[in-house]
Amino acid sequence: MRKRRSLTALRAFEAVARNRSFTLAAEELIVTRPAVSKQIKLLENELSCTLIDRSSNNIQLTPIGIELYVGLQQAFDLISATMERVSNQARVSQGIKILVERDFASSWLATQIGQFLLQYPGISVEITAEKNGHFRMQEDFDFRIFYGPQGTYQNDSLQEKKLCHWIDLPLCSPEYARTHITSQGFSENTHFLLDKNYNPWDDWFKYTEYENPGITDFGTVFNETTLCLSAAIAGGGITIGDSFLALSAIQAADLVMPYRYGLKSVETYSIYHQKDVKHSTEEDIFENWLFSTISIYQNKVDQYLLKNGITIIDRS
Incomplete structure (x- = not known):
């Protein structure tokens, strides 16, 4: 069974070893210098060894202290990389939410979206079908796709872009x-x-x-x-x-x-996005894919x- 160690004490020691200073380590950790010193002393008592040579004015690590410091650097680097990866995955896993007119959703978008998911396997897409013009503004959608004469639904909240005619x-x-x-x-x-x-x-x-x-x-x-x-x-x-x-x-x-x-048609399919809300990377990818796919499809139809x-x- 893995023995638990004080993460606070390990962080204090790593900061002192890296900065070669109790004062700088305390400033980095936003604690007092005595608090850092106390944590390292507790760690030394727990390990039954001396980690820092206190016989001189300069911070010097003992051989065991050097070994622990190298291990902690690798461990903290791994933790940082893992958290960044998990954070990115969490952002992607939220995916893209789209509200789409029912006919367009069932007869066209549903037949095309598989290509997008194969091309961008890390991006999830949630599609909700709705009657034309029912924008459900009280809900959080990244995009809305409906048809009508251009400008019909554009307002102070929504930015409209024409997708295609038919x-x-x-x-x-x-x-x-x-x-x-x-x-x-x-x-x-x-x-x-x-x-x-x-x-x-x-x-x-x-x-x-x-x-x-x-x-x-x-x-x-x-x-x-x-x-x-x-x-x-x-x-x-x-x-x-x-x-x-x-x-x-x-x-x-x-x-x-x-x-x-x-x-x-005199009417068009259009895509709507909240004004003054910057696109995420995933939203940019989806929008570019959608316009490209529709352009190819429309040429195919004509x-x-x-x-x-x-x-x-x-x-x-």
């Missing part, structure tokens, strides 16, 4: 397209899947040659785009999908683009749509 695309299952969609337009029994939070159908009809059948008067209404996409994949009708959220389903042929027009004959209409 392309609005009419989408349905291959089977539904064969039975309900024609090149001339929509059949009378076409069923529309509508997102009550974001419904760009009127704009889509406005910027294309197709007649608006008044879809807001009938159809199924959901409160999230991903629910509309899921219903469309199941053959429940046609919806407008966000190219960021729907690309994987299009590439997998679960959804098709029956019409050759897509609209560039190239895929152009390759497949989709005309992208800029309605801004």
